[in-house]
């Protein structure tokens with residue numbers, strides 16, 4: 001058996017060289033004579049690894065000094081609820097821009113703590129676009145403005161941080177963090193579950209502007225309070241140690257590849273090639289997202305005849321392409337092409353799609 005090209009949306013494929021390194025280190029990590037999974041998170045070796053991982057991430061993303069980086073648990077979904085608790089006073093409102101399933105879920109969870117105000121939504125258009133910024137009904141007294149920078153299910157991506165004035169911008173970057181350089185200073189808080197474009201599940205990374213940490217003001221149980229986690233360097237309780245370690249290995253891999261500028265070039269080429277193949281198929285394959293906001297990470301597409309879906313999935317799997325089935329909400333197919341997907345994988349998929357269309361025309 002050999003490893004296939006994995007187009008899973010998450011947990012997603014990891015760089016093969018990182019997995020090999022983890023395999024080499026699995027039984028004995030560093031000089032510890034034990035696995036990284038078997039040592040104290042408060043021991044010297046783990047703390048040094050954790051500090052290195054943070055430093056590498058800071059370098060990769062050029063994170064300014066006045067931002068804290070947290071390595072927490074609970075998935076992005078838990079932070080849908082926890083962010084409002086930390087950033088809004090009880091009863092205070094926050095603005096949500098709804099561009100797909102994930103930002104919609106974020107708004108729904110927020111409603112347990114505050115009044116989420118949907119400032120704009122593209123639901124009526126089947127989440128195929130991002131409402132024009134001029135049409136967002138933002139409020140000056142909002143605690144924050146929330147967006148999902150990439151909608152993993154609908155394949156819609158913000159290619160720039162929207163301007164929202166003085167109100168802090170909060171972004172769920174679960175599925176496009178580290179895919180290109182961004183200006184962190186445009187955001188109040190960035191968060192991302194690891195299992196899409198970073199590492200294994202079980203870890204959530206938050207990048208939060210220091211002044212916002214004061215907003216929780218001791219109102220929350222310590223385990224929910226970002227200010228406490230920041231003060232404790234994300235070691236308030238036992239963290240997800242293996243996921244933290246493996247994510248650190250991915251950061252080193254990214255640096256060795258040439259950092260986020262190089263990842264952006266590769267990701268742009270992969271996405272451009274796949275969309276060109278879809279658009280150039282004479283309607284055999286179709287992607288319905290407005291071209292300007294198409295995702296570079298998740299490419300949903302439908303076949304001209306849904307009766308072919310099952311055959312496409314069966315044949316693609318046999319040919320060595322995993323997890324191309326689209327999310328049940330949108331149907332059809334989806335190719336997730338995160339950092340770990342090599343350009344050869346996308347080229348091979350395009351060749352398969354072309355061949356499939358010829359044979360099943």
Ligand SMILES: *Cc1c(COP(=O)(O)O)cnc(C)c1O
Pocket residue numbers: 010074075076077078102148150151152172173174175193196
């Ligand atoms: C996968 C995903 C989530 C949910 O992540 P969990 O770890 O399952 O909570 C949230 N937002 C986006 C954009 C995602 O892609």
